[in-house]
Amino acid sequence: MLLESIDLIQFKNHLKTNLRFSPGINCIVGLNGSGKTNILDAIHYLSLTKSAVQSSDTLNISHDLDFFSIIGKFQVENKPLEVRCSFEAGKKKQIFQNGSPLPKTSDHVGMIPLVLIAPDDTELIKGGSEGRRKFFDGLLSQLDHGYLDQLIRYHHYLKQRNALLKQFADTGGRDLTLLGSYDQELIRLSVELAQKRKLLLDEMAPVLQEYYKKISSGLEQVSVNYETEALRPDFGAYFHSLRQKDLITKNSNAGIHKDDFDFQIGGHPIRKIGSQGQQKSFIIALKLAQFEIFEKSRGEKPLLLLDDIFDKLDDERIAKLMELVSQGNFGQIFLTDARPERSKTILAGLESEVFYFEVEKGVVKK
Numbered sequence: 047m048l049l050e051s052i053d054l055i056q057f058k059n060h061l062k063t064n065l066r067f068s069p070g071i072n073c074i075v076g077l078n079g080s081g082k083t084n085i086l087d088a089i090h091y092l093s094l095t096k097s098a099v100q101s102s103d104t105l106n107i108s109h110d111l112d113f114f115s116i117i118g119k120f121q122v123e124n125k126p127l128e129v130r131c132s133f134e135a136g137k138k139k140q141i142f143q144n145g146s147p148l149p150k151t152s153d154h155v156g157m158i159p160l161v162l163i164a165p166d167d168t169e170l171i172k173g174g175s176e177g178r179r180k181f182f183d184g185l186l187s188q189l190d191h192g193y194l195d196q197l198i199r200y201h202h203y204l205k206q207r208n209a210l211l212k213q214f215a216d217t218g219g220r221d222l223t224l225l226g227s228y229d230q231e232l233i234r235l236s237v238e239l240a241q242k243r244k245l246l247l248d249e250m251a252p253v254l255q256e257y258y259k260k261i262s263s264g265l266e267q268v269s270v271n272y273e274t275e276a277l278r279p280d281f282g283a284y285f286h287s288l289r290q291k292d293l294i295t296k297n298s299n300a301g302i303h304k305d306d307f308d309f310q311i312g313g314h315p316i317r318k319i320g321s322q323g324q325q326k327s328f329i330i331a332l333k334l335a336q337f338e339i340f341e342k343s344r345g346e347k348p349l350l351l352l353d354d355i356f357d358k359l360d361d362e363r364i365a366k367l368m369e370l371v372s373q374g375n376f377g378q379i380f381l382t383d384a385r386p387e388r389s390k391t392i393l394a395g396l397e398s399e400v401f402y403f404e405v406e407k408g409v410v411k412k
């Protein structure tokens with residue numbers, strides 16, 4: 047997987063930016079708020095069709111303008127692929143592959159595998175379960191297009207069912223046949239999706255452990271404990287048993303939207319007992335395990351985005367990460383740093399070809 051060049055048109059503070067990348071390391075430097083992360087976010091759009099930072103597409107259009115466009119020229123399995131993501135305020139976002147529009151943006155997910163390591167990643171540990179579900183859903187969607195289709199259908203039925211529960215409460219109506227048909231779909235899809243989540247975690251477990259050891263030199267056992275009701279043998283009965291509660295709360299109280307992933311160290315929740323360092327090591331190990339699983343599945347290394355890690359990680363973890371880079375574990379890397387001298391020193395000893403880009407208020411000098 048190679049990103050040869052990118053064009054940002056009216057994307058955040060980049061009115062018109064064109065960058066030609068190194069197949070090795072691309073280091074984007076500049077002051078805080080100059081627009082470094084925005085470049086990584088544009089690459090994120092070309093892979094996952096959305097921002098990693100700002101969920102509203104409209105807010106990603108440069109102020110006072112009405113559209114943005116991002117164009118990336120890739121080599122995918124040694125064939126050229128041009129991806130364009132365009133969004134006009136008030137209209138549907140569109141993805142074009144080699145000039146042809148895709149019927150749905152989700153059709154593109156998985157084409158350009160990407161792993162992002164960003165400073166607020168420890169929110170994955172500290173924050174609510176939604177962030178963890180999003181992370182594993184994003185991972186599985188990039189690996190398996192069927193998973194994304196099932197997940198989209200799941201959320202569609204969930205929305206319909208919750209709207210129906212609300213309608214029952216508002217009107218006193220009771221279309222139990224329709225409710226029952228939503229129940230069937232949600233039960234079936236919950237089981238299918240939970241099985242895929244479980245399989246992924248089983249595959250990930252040894253890889254996570256191996257990277258945790260490499261990053262932290264720690265000997266602790268780390269794991270992800272999948273918490274779901276959907277794999278109980280009596281899940282269907284359990285789902286139905288909550289109907290009364292669903293009617294009262296006007297909400298669906300069972301299903302994979304209630305799942306959580308408990309990150310553990312030595313058999314205990316890392317959120318509660320892990321030190322800052324252990325938490326950071328865990329997240330990096332998790333992301334690198336994601337990288338390895340993508341690589342194995344695609345036979346190609348995904349793009350690796352490292353946002354501001356030199357600032358947020360301590361020297362020991364940076365050194366370990368750079369050791370992996372120098373061993374050729376990764377392919378093309380994009381990283382940001384507010385302090386050019388620091389990244390130059392850290393990257394100096396590496397064999398990879400390093401391109402530096404200096405950003406100033408959304409304008410890039412190479």
Ligand SMILES: Nc1ncnc2c1ncn2[C@@H]1O[C@H](COP(=O)(O)OP(=O)(O)OP(=O)(O)O)[C@@H](O)[C@H]1O
Nearest residue numbers: 058059078079080081082083084105106107108109
């Ligand atoms: N829609 C938009 N239109 C214009 N500018 C925007 C828009 N959205 C964000 N920005 C600007 O983008 C800048 C932030 O860019 P970015 O997050 O890439 O900074 P950075 O260089 O990574 O900074 P840091 O080193 O602090 O992480 C801010 O100046 C912000 O005002």
